[in-house]
Structures are given as C-alpha cells and as structure tokens.
Amino acid sequence: MSQLPEQRRTTRPVQIFEVSTLYGVATLAAAVDAGQFGPPAAARRILLVSNNAATPEAATRLADMNGFHGLARRFDEIIDWNATIRPHHPSTWTPPRDESPVWERMFRNAWGLGSAPVELVVESIQVSPARALATIFGGSVVHVYADGLMSYGPTRERLPQWLGCRIQRLLHLDLVPGLRPLLLTEHSVRAETVPGDAFLKVLGELGEAAAGEPELARVAADRPTAVLLGQYLAALDILTPEEEEELHARMLRGAVAAGHECVVFKPHPTAPARYSHVLEKEAAQAGVRLHVLEGPVLAEAVYDRCRPTLVVGCFSTALLTAATYYGIPIAKVGTEALLDRLTPYQNSNRIPVTIVDFAVPDLERGAEHLQAAGERTDELGALVRTVGYCMQAKLHPLLREPASSWLEAHLGDDTERYFKRRRLTALALPGGGTSVRARLLRRSPSARWAARRIRAAQRRLRTRAGETAGSAYPR
Numbered sequence: 001m002s003q004l005p006e007q008r009r010t011t012r013p014v015q016i017f018e019v020s021t022l023y024g025v026a027t028l029a030a031a032v033d034a035g036q037f038g039p040p041a042a043a044r045r046i047l048l049v050s051n052n053a054a055t056p057e058a059a060t061r062l063a064d065m066n067g068f069h070g071l072a073r074r075f076d077e078i079i080d081w082n083a084t085i086r087p088h089h090p091s092t093w094t095p096p097r098d099e100s101p102v103w104e105r106m107f108r109n110a111w112g113l114g115s116a117p118v119e120l121v122v123e124s125i126q127v128s129p130a131r132a133l134a135t136i137f138g139g140s141v142v143h144v145y146a147d148g149l150m151s152y153g154p155t156r157e158r159l160p161q162w163l164g165c166r167i168q169r170l171l172h173l174d175l176v177p178g179l180r181p182l183l184l185t186e187h188s189v190r191a192e193t194v195p196g197d198a199f200l201k202v203l204g205e206l207g208e209a210a211a212g213e214p215e216l217a218r219v220a221a222d223r224p225t226a227v228l229l230g231q232y233l234a235a236l237d238i239l240t241p242e243e244e245e246e247l248h249a250r251m252l253r254g255a256v257a258a259g260h261e262c263v264v265f266k267p268h269p270t271a272p273a274r275y276s277h278v279l280e281k282e283a284a285q286a287g288v289r290l291h292v293l294e295g296p297v298l299a300e301a302v303y304d305r306c307r308p309t310l311v312v313g314c315f316s317t318a319l320l321t322a323a324t325y326y327g328i329p330i331a332k333v334g335t336e337a338l339l340d341r342l343t344p345y346q347n348s349n350r351i352p353v354t355i356v357d358f359a360v361p362d363l364e365r366g367a368e369h370l371q372a373a374g375e376r377t378d379e380l381g382a383l384v385r386t387v388g389y390c391m392q393a394k395l396h397p398l399l400r401e402p403a404s405s406w407l408e409a410h411l412g413d414d415t416e417r418y419f420k421r422r423r424l425t426a427l428a429l430p431g432g433g434t435s436v437r438a439r440l441l442r443r444s445p446s447a448r449w450a451a452r453r454i455r456a457a458q459r460r461l462r463t464r465a466g467e468t469a470g471s472a473y474p475r
Contacts, residue, residue, distance in 0.1 A: 011114060011115060011116050012043065012044050012116055013042065013043040013044070013116055013117050013118075013119065014043060014044045014045075014046065014113050014116045014117070014118045014119070015037060015043045015044070015045050015046070015118075015119045015121060016046045016048055016118060016119070016120050016121065016133065016137075017045065017046065017047050017048060017075065017121045018048045018050060018081070018120070018121065018122045018123065018129055018130055018133060019047060019048065019049060019050070019062070019123070020049075020050045020051065020052045020062070020090075020123065020129075021062070021147070022062060022065045022067065022068060022071075022206075022298055023147050023148075023298060023300075023317070024123055024145070024147045025047075025062070025068060025071045025072070026071060026147075026199065026202045026203060026206060026298075026300075027145055027147040027171070027173060027194060027199065028047075028074075028121065028145060029071040029074050029202045030194050030195070030198040030199040030201070030202045031145065031171055031194045031198070032045075032074045032075075033074070033198045033201070033202070034194065034195045034198040036171065036192065036194070037121070043119070044076050044077075044116070045074070045075040045076045045077075046075065046076065046077050046078075046079055046111070047072055047075040047077070047078045047079070048079050048081050048129075048133075049062050049063065049078060049079065049080055049081060050081040050082060050090045050129045051082050051090065052090050052091050052129070056082055056089075056090075059269065060269055060296050063078075064296055065296045065297070065298075066206065066209045066210040066212075066213055066295070066296055066297045066298075066301065067205060067206035067208075067209035067210060067297075067298075067301070070205055070206075070209055071202065071205065071206075079111065081129055084107075084110070085132075090128060090129045090132075091127065091128055091129070092128065093128060093129075093132055094128045094131050094132040094135055095132065095135055095136060096135075097135055097138070097162075100135050100136055100137075100138045101138075103135075103136045104136050104137055104138070107136060107137075117140075118137045118140040119140060119141045119142075119143065120133050120134060120137060120140050120141070120142045120143065121142075121143045121144075121145060122134070122142065122143070122144060122145070123144070123145055123146065123147070125142065125144050125159065125163070125167065125184075126155065126156045126157055126159065130144075131163075134163055134166070138162075140166070141166060141168055142163070142166045142167045142168065143167070143168055143169055143171060144167055144169075144170050144171070144183075144184065144189070145170070145171040145172070145194075146170060146171070146172045146173075146181070146183060147172075147173060147317070148175075148317040148352070149175060149176075149315070149317055149320065149351065149352035149355055149356075150183070150348050150349075150351060150352060151170065151172040151173075151181040151183045152176065152179055152180075152181050152182060152183070152351050152352075152355060152384055153182055153183065153348060153350065153351030153352070153384070153387075153388055153391065154182050154183065154186075154351075154388045154389075154391050154392035154395055154396060155183055155184055155186060155392065155395060156346070156348050158186075158394070158395060159187065164184075164186075164187040165187070167184060167187060167189050168189070168190070169189060169190045169191070169192050170183055170184050170189050170190070170191045170192065171192050171193075171194055172191060172192075172193060172194065173193070173194050173196075173199060173321075174193045174194075174196055174324070175317065175320040175321065175324055176320060176324070176355060176359065176377065176380065177324065177377065178377040178378075178381070179355075179377055179380060179381050179384065180381065182351075182384070182385065182388045182396070185396070186395040186396060196324075196325065199325065200325050203300045203301075203304065203321075203325065204304065206297075206298055206300060206301050206304070207300070207301045207303075207304025207305055209301075210295075210297040210298075210301035210304075210305060211305060213295050213296075213297055215293060215294070215295040216293065216295055216297055216301065216302065216305055217305075218291075219264055219291040219293055219302075219305075219306065220305045220306050222262055222289060222291065223262065223306070224262040224263055224264045224289075224291060224306055224308060225260045225261070225262055225263075225308055225309045225310065226255040226258075226260040226262075226263045226264070226308055226309070226310040226311070226312060227263075227264045227265075227266060227299065227302055227303070227306070227308045227310070227311045227312070227322075228248065228251045228252060228255065228263060228264065228265045228266065228279075228312050228313070229266055229299060229311065229312065229313035229314070229316045229318055229319060230244075230248060230265065230266065230267040230268045230271055230275060231268050231313070231314055231315070231316050232244070232267075232268035232271040233247075233314070233338075235268075236349070238338060238341055238342065238349070239338075239341070241272070241274075244275070245274070245275055245278045247314065247333060247334045248265070248275060248278065248279055249278060249279065249282045250333050250334065250363075250364065251312045251313075251333045251363065252265075252279055252282050252283060252286070252288075252290070253282065253286070254312065254331070254333060254363035254364050255310065255312055255363070256286045256288055258310065258331075258363070260288070260309075260310065261288050261289065262288065262289040262291075263283070263288060263289070263290050263291070264290075264291045264292075264293055264302060264306065264308070265279055265290060265291070265292050265293065266293050266299050266302055266318075267292065267293075267294060269296075276292040276294070279292065280292070298318075299311075299316075299318035299321070299322075300318065300321055300325075300326075303321075303322055303326045303328060304326075308328060309328065309329065310328070310329055310330070310331065311323075311328050311329075311330045311331075312330070312331050312332075312333060312363055313330070313332065313333070313356075314332065314333060314334050314335060314338065314353075314356070315332070315335060315338070315349070315352045315353045315355075315356040315357075317352070319332070319356060319360065320355075320356075323360075329361075330360055330361075331360065331361050331362065331363035332356050332357065332360040332361070332362055332363065333362075333363050333364060335353050335356050335357035335360075336357060336417055338353050339353055339354065339357060339417050339418060340417065345390065345391060345420050345423045346391045346392065350387065350391060351384060351387065351388065351391075354383065354384065354387050354418055355380065355384065357417075357418075358379075358380050358383055358418075359377075359380050382402070382406050382410075383406070383410075383415070383418065385399055385402060385403065385406075386399075386402070386403040386406045386407065386418075387418055387419070389402075389403040390403065390419060390423055390424070390427060390429070393427055403429065404429055404430060407419075407424070407429055407430040407431050408430045411430060411431045416431075419431060421433065428448070
C-alpha cells in the first residue's frame with residue numbers, strides 16, 4: 001500500500017472509495033471510466049481498502065488478487081483501512097457520533113485532506129466500514145455502490161435520517177436487465193446504472209491480468225466446458241458443511257448429466273479444502289476431468305480465459321454476470337431449499353435467492369431447460385417487489401396494495417416457496433392465516449397498531465434477556 005505524506009494540505013475535493021472485494025474494485029473502476037465521478041482532475045481519489053473477513057490475517061489480501069493493481073491505477077492513492085484502525089476490526093468498529101469531530105480531525109491530518117470537501121463512495125451503508133466513514137465525515141455527501149444482487153432488495157434496516165438524507169445516488173450493475181433496484185428507495189435515492197460496456201472492458205482487463213496465473217493457464221489449456229461456483233454458505237449458517245458438500249456434488253452430477261466431460265470448480269476463497277476433496281471423488285467416480293481453481297482470480301477471469309458453455313451455481317452474483325455480460329448459459333442448484341432455510345424472513349440473501357430461483361433454469365431438470373436468464377423480467381419485477389414488501393413492510397408502505405394484488409392473483413403451488421405463511425399472516429396479506437386475530441388485523445387499524453406495540457415490547461424483552469445471558473461469557 002502506498003504511503004501518504006503526513007503534512008500535505010489541500011483544498012482540492014477528495015473522493016474516498018471504500019472497497020472490500022475485487023469485484024467491487026471492478027465496479028468502481030468501470031464507473032470512474034464512464035465518467036460517473038467526473039473527470040480525472042476534478043478530485044483527488046483515494047481507494048480505501050478494507051479486509052472484512054472474520055480473520056483478515058488469514059484471508060487473501062485484495063492487493064494480492066490478479067488484476068488489482070491495474071484497476072487501482074484509476075486512483076491517486078491507496079490506503080489500508082485495517083492498518084489505519086488497528087486493532088479494531090473493520091466490520092465492528094464505528095465511533096460514536098458525538099466523537100466524530102475529533103475523529104475527522106485525526107483522519108484529515110493523517111491523510112492530508114486539509115479542509116477539502118469530502119465525498120464518500122461506499123458499499124453496504126447499513127454496516128461498517130461504510131457506517132464508520134459516514135459517521136466520521138459527518139458533513140460529507142455519500143454515494144452507495146452495489147455490485148451484487150442485493151441491490152434489488154430492500155434496505156436491511158431503517159437508516160437514521162442524518163445518514164439517509166445524505167445519500168445522493170445508488171450505483172449498480174444491470175445484472176438483471178430491466179429490473180429496478182429497491183435498495184434505498186425509501187429515501188428517494190436515485191438509482192444509476194454502471195454502463196455495461198465499461199464494466200465488460202474492466203472484466204477484460206482482469207482476464208488479461210489473470211492470463212499469467214499458472215494455475216488458470218493449465219485449466220484453460222484443458223478447455224473445460226462447465227464452471228461450478230462455490231459460495232461457502234456454511235459460513236453464513238444457512239447450510240451445514242455436509243449439506244454444502246452435497247450441494248457442490250449435485251452441481252457436478254448435473255453438469256455430467258448435461259454432457260460435460262471437463263469441469264472447473266471455483267471455490268469460495270475462504271471455503272475449507274475438504275470441499276474440493278469431495279468433488280474430486282465424485283469426478284473420479286463419474287469419469288470426468290475436474291479442475292479445482294484456488295488461485296486469487298475472479299470467476300469472471302475464468303469465463304474470459306476458458307470460454308465455458310455452462311456456469312452452475314446457487315445464487316452467486318457471478319452466475320448472473322456470466323449470463324448478462326458473457327452470454328453464457330447458466331443453471332441453478334439448490335435454491336428452493338435455501339428459500340425455506342433462510343431466517344429470519346428479512347434475511348438480505350432472500351432477494352438474490354428469489355431472483356435466481358425464479359429466473360434461472362434448474363440444472364437437475366435436464367439439459368433441454370438450460371438457457372440464458374432474463375426472459376421473465378416483468379414477472380420477476382412484480383415478484384421481487386412483493387417479496388421486498390414482505391421483508392420490510394414498514395419501509396415501503398406504498399407497496400402494500402400492489403403486493404396484496406399480486407398475492408391474490410399469483411399465490412399458488414409455484415410461488416408459495418417465496419413466502420412464509422406466518423409472515424403473510426403477521427402482515428394481514430392474502431395467503432396468511434384465517435384466524436380471528438388475522439381477520440381483526442386486516443379490518444382494524446387500531447388492532448394493527450396494538451399488535452405492533454406488543455411485538456415491539458416482546459422484541460425488547462428478548463433482546464434484554466439475550467444481553468443478560470451473553471454478559472456471563474467473555475467476548
């Protein structure tokens with residue numbers, strides 16, 4: 001990481017780009033190339049790199065990923081956020097708001113910002129490090145960028161007004177053409193698409209940079225025709241390690257059944273090595289060639305160098321990237337079970353799983369069903385808005401009537417998996433319970449108000465009980 005002069009002072013505007021993944025860097029690089037942050041000389045651009053892994057010391061550094069330094073040339077300086085706030089962890093440290101003037105003076109001095117106006121460009125505004133930066137630079141304009149499918153879902157929780165009113169726009173990739181993001185719309189934040197041609201050009205740079213990776217070169221030379229994407233869902237407590245192993249094995253068996261004889265498995269960077277061993281046994285039994293690509297490259301670099309004819313995954317963003325930007329047929333495995341396992345219903349992964357489950361062909365239904373995604377965008381948009389309302393009804397009251405109408409017209413055997421009966425009952429929506437309580441909630445605003453007060457009181461009691469129980473254990 002480059003070092004900044006300690007005493008530099010400037011009044012030139014400063015743009016701080018917070019990033020934690022190479023895919024995020026690629027998204028920002030494409031936006032910069034497209035002029036979405038003004039001409040190069042308009043501001044001093046700082047790339048603030050954060051490693052949000054549970055154990056950052058054991059994870060691959062972003063700077064060690066193939067292609068990072070080429071993308072980073074769009075920025076004037078690079079700062080290591082982990083080193084800056086050590087010993088705190090980036091995901092857990094946020095200074096109190098009443099201390100923000102002190103912290104801002106400290107960071108302005110350390111980074112040589114002087115009195116220059118600061119713009120923040122951050123990901124996942126609900127949590128740190130984005131939340132920490134927005135607190136420290138309390139008077140700054142905020143731009144949010146979303147490089148994945150979560151941009152199509154609702155904001156995870158209500159943002160405080162002091163933060164929500166500062167967000168100028170949401171930059172997002174058009175991963176599902178025609179589908180509008182729901183994220184941050186409760187604050188009337190304008191959504192702006194990162195141009196696809198600019199993003200594809202950046203992905204091409206990453207592919208060129210990865211060409212020198214010996215492991216990828218060996219894989220490309222064998223001309224694999226299918227790519228399997230791992231996500232490490234066990235780390236999110238969505239699946240057990242054994243269930244995730246079986247999920248990967250189902251991907252392989254499905255690819256073999258579809259006629260593929262040479263397959264690449266791209267595991268999640270933090271997944272255990274045993275996942276690969278299980279697949280290797282499956283491949284040996286099926287008589288197909290399997291390559292496990294563990295090098296520091298993006299899945300998109302594999303697409304660029306190997307040119308596969310099929311990409312298989314669960315609900316990885318890279319699955320939609322393959323279809324939208326490379327025109328590669330894609331297929332899903334295991335999404336229906338995940339829709340049932342995600343808890344609580346408001347889990348932010350619900351929208352990505354819903355999109356993939358609805359729009360992407362199922363690998364286990366047979367090769368004749370494999371095709372590119374995106375043919376049912378209008379239907380998908382209505383479904384996503386309905387699920388989004390059920391996830392965060394208080395943030396989107398204007399979606400209640402459309403959601404109710406959609407449920408009345410479409411809720412059935414093919415769509416029930418996207419909703420929980422208990423959730424529909426609590427919101428007094430079609431498909432919910434028909435108890436006396438549910439009928440009362442539908443008809444009486446006063447009863448709904450009282451029920452909300454009771455639920456809020458119950459949540460506070462559970463929270464206090466949890467804090468009391470947790471205080472007996474060291475953290």
